[in-house]
Amino acid sequence: MSIVVENIEYTYPSGVTALNDVSLKINKGTYIAIMGANGAGKTTLIKHFNGLLKPTKGKVLVNEIETTTRSVAEMAKIVGFVFQNPDHQLFLTTVEEEIKFGPTNFDIPEDQIQKDMERVLMFLNLKNLLKRSPFSLSEGERKRVALASVLVMNPEILILDEPTMGQDAIQKRNIAKIISELNQQGRTIAIVTHDVEFVAEYQPRVILMGDGRIIADGEAKDVLTNLEAMAQTKLRPPQITALAWEIAKQEESFPKDLISITEMKTKLLGLG
Ligand SMILES: Nc1ncnc2c1ncn2[C@@H]1O[C@H](COP(=O)(O)OP(=O)(O)OP(=O)(O)O)[C@@H](O)[C@H]1O
Ligand SMILES: [Mg+2]
Numbered sequence: 001m002s003i004v005v006e007n008i009e010y011t012y013p014s015g016v017t018a019l020n021d022v023s024l025k026i027n028k029g030t031y032i033a034i035m036g037a038n039g040a041g042k043t044t045l046i047k048h049f050n051g052l053l054k055p056t057k058g059k060v061l062v063n064e065i066e067t068t069t070r071s072v073a074e075m076a077k078i079v080g081f082v083f084q085n086p087d088h089q090l091f092l093t094t095v096e097e098e099i100k101f102g103p104t105n106f107d108i109p110e111d112q113i114q115k116d117m118e119r120v121l122m123f124l125n126l127k128n129l130l131k132r133s134p135f136s137l138s139e140g141e142r143k144r145v146a147l148a149s150v151l152v153m154n155p156e157i158l159i160l161d162e163p164t165m166g167q168d169a170i171q172k173r174n175i176a177k178i179i180s181e182l183n184q185q186g187r188t189i190a191i192v193t194h195d196v197e198f199v200a201e202y203q204p205r206v207i208l209m210g211d212g213r214i215i216a217d218g219e220a221k222d223v224l225t226n227l228e229a230m231a232q233t234k235l236r237p238p239q240i241t242a243l244a245w246e247i248a249k250q251e252e253s254f255p256k257d258l259i260s261i262t263e264m265k266t267k268l269l270g271l272g
Contacts, residue, residue: 002188008058018044020212031183036209037234050079080155086146090134120148160191200238200259225257
């Protein structure tokens with residue numbers, strides 16, 4: 001088990017209780033998406049996965065270790081964390097320094113760092129930005145540099161807060177591909193996203209949050225087509241699901257649980 005969250009509550013010093021009796025288990029190698037309205041508690045929850053926040057009540061175990069017993073620096077060896085806002089992560093003068101910072105601190109040999117860096121630069125289309133200052137980059141580019149600086153460390157568990165935010169379609173696809181590949185290599189991945197179409201396409205396990213609680217937890221196919229749960233989160237179902245529901249109004253036997261283009265195409269062409 002990669003991450004075990006047991007009945008946690010979290011209250012910010014200001015007095016806002018952002019998590020209320022949240023429990024979940026994430027098996028090693030799972031790809032999970034956490035979704036929900038603004039302020040639902042998604043970021044607060046995932047900050048518990050690398051010990052950045054410690055629960056006010058309950059406990060969080062990462063690889064069987066309780067996060068309260070480790071520093072964030074120690075946790076960073078196992079858990080890579082990409083912030084929602086890249087400005088909270090980037091602080092060096094060039095993209096290259098930014099990407100090399102983590103591995104250098106972990107005493108990884110220079111030639112290995114160079115190799116790992118080349119790989120993420122290629123994947124994330126950052127090669128020609130290497131000598132630039134992160135603060136001279138566009139928001140989408142900064143987000144990819146933040147991603148690169150974490151991916152380069154090859155963490156066993158990867159936590160990404162809105163990884164596709166501000167990305168164009170091509171970059172979004174690249175990021176989706178990297179995430180899928182890392183997951184296929186056995187890495188545990190948790191992303192926070194508002195992008196239902198992204199989730200419909202890649203179909204990770206989905207957790208819906210609302211008001212600091214978990215509303216639904218299950219297969220993307222079941223959660224995204226759960227009308228009642230989705231309504232509570234202010235998320236719209238995927239376009240394909242909306243279309244399936246429209247068709248089902250006239251054609252009762254038409255399945256209402258379609259979420260991807262591929263599934264819809266198969267159904268419409270009578271192949272499935
Ligand atoms: N540093 C903080 N101090 C006090 N309250 C906070 C802090 N950060 C978040 N909160 C509050 O905790 C609640 C949950 O916030 P959180 O950032 O976890 O939501 P979120 O689901 O990630 O939202 P979004 O989709 O907007 O990123 C909100 O009510 C928010 O106002
Ligand atoms: Mg957030």
